[in-house]
Every structure is written in C-alpha cells, then in structure tokens.
Amino acid sequence: MPERRIRSGAWDDEADEAAFQPLTRAEAQALRDRQPQVPVWWVVAAQAAVGGVVAVVAWLVSGDTGVFGSALYGAAVVVVPGALMARGMSSQISSMSPGASAVSFMLWEMVKIAVSVLMLALAPKIVQPLSWPALLASLVVCMHVYLLALLWRRPAKKQRTGT
Numbered sequence: 001m002p003e004r005r006i007r008s009g010a011w012d013d014e015a016d017e018a019a020f021q022p023l024t025r026a027e028a029q030a031l032r033d034r035q036p037q038v039p040v041w042w043v044v045a046a047q048a049a050v051g052g053v054v055a056v057v058a059w060l061v062s063g064d065t066g067v068f069g070s071a072l073y074g075a076a077v078v079v080v081p082g083a084l085m086a087r088g089m090s091s092q093i094s095s096m097s098p099g100a101s102a103v104s105f106m107l108w109e110m111v112k113i114a115v116s117v118l119m120l121a122l123a124p125k126i127v128q129p130l131s132w133p134a135l136l137a138s139l140v141v142c143m144h145v146y147l148l149a150l151l152w153r154r155p156a157k158k159q160r161t162g163t
Helices: 013-019 025-034 040-062 065-089 098-126 132-143 145-151
Strands: none
Touching: 040 065, 040 132, 040 145, 065 098, 065 132, 132 145
C-alpha cells in the first residue's frame, strides 16, 4: 500500500485512489460474514427485559411500589423511543439509497431524542409517587444494553479451504 504524503498542505489523494480496489461480491459477503450484525429488535427486547429485571430488583430491595413504577418508567423512556426508531429505520424509505438512509437515520434519531425528553418531562405527572433515582438508574442500565450488543455478536464463521 502506498504511503500517504502531504503535498502542499493537502493529502496526496492520487495515491489513495490508486490503492483503492472495490470489493467483489464474494469479498463483500465474506466481510459481512466476519462482521455479523445484531438485529435491532433483539436489542430493544433485551432493553425491555433488563428494564423489567431492574424494576423487580428495585421493588424487592425497597419494598415500595412507587420505586417499581419509577424504574419501569425509566426503562420505558429507553425502550419506547428505541422501538420507534427501530421501526422507522426498518421502513422501505430508509433503505432506498445511502442518502435517504442517512436522512432517515437523522430524522428518527431526532424523534427518539424528542420522545425521550417528552417522557422525562411528563414523568412527574404520570408516575405517582416518582422516585427519580430509581427512574434514572433504570434508564442508565437500559441504555448500556447497546454496549452489551457488541458482545452478543455471534462468532465469525470459519472458512474452510478445500485442498
């Protein structure tokens, strides 16, 4: 691979273009097989399950149903907007072209943030009595399920070579 050199304050793009080789269909498939994706609905379901467990643990530790409801609502603040975004990103429009996909992602991410903020703002009216520590703890734990999704990826398939 040629070295990148700075030429008059800019990167030498000609060397980069010469080194670029598009992937064949087989190479692209092999790359996809080595980097498997976790289905987004699995992540949303895992967040809901973790949120339920956190709410039950909070109730068992505190003995207070208000803490249970607050923790459950904290999980919903993560799960509901995440499910909306997952549904929006799996539509036909978002997979039409790379540009449409990028715009769709930004749009659904804004919807997700807006719904999350709205749910947090409405929490004192919806959850009575509200325990902010339980709500926020559940919210943070459910958000970290995204990080665990990286560990859930199945191992890459071993390629057999016939000799």
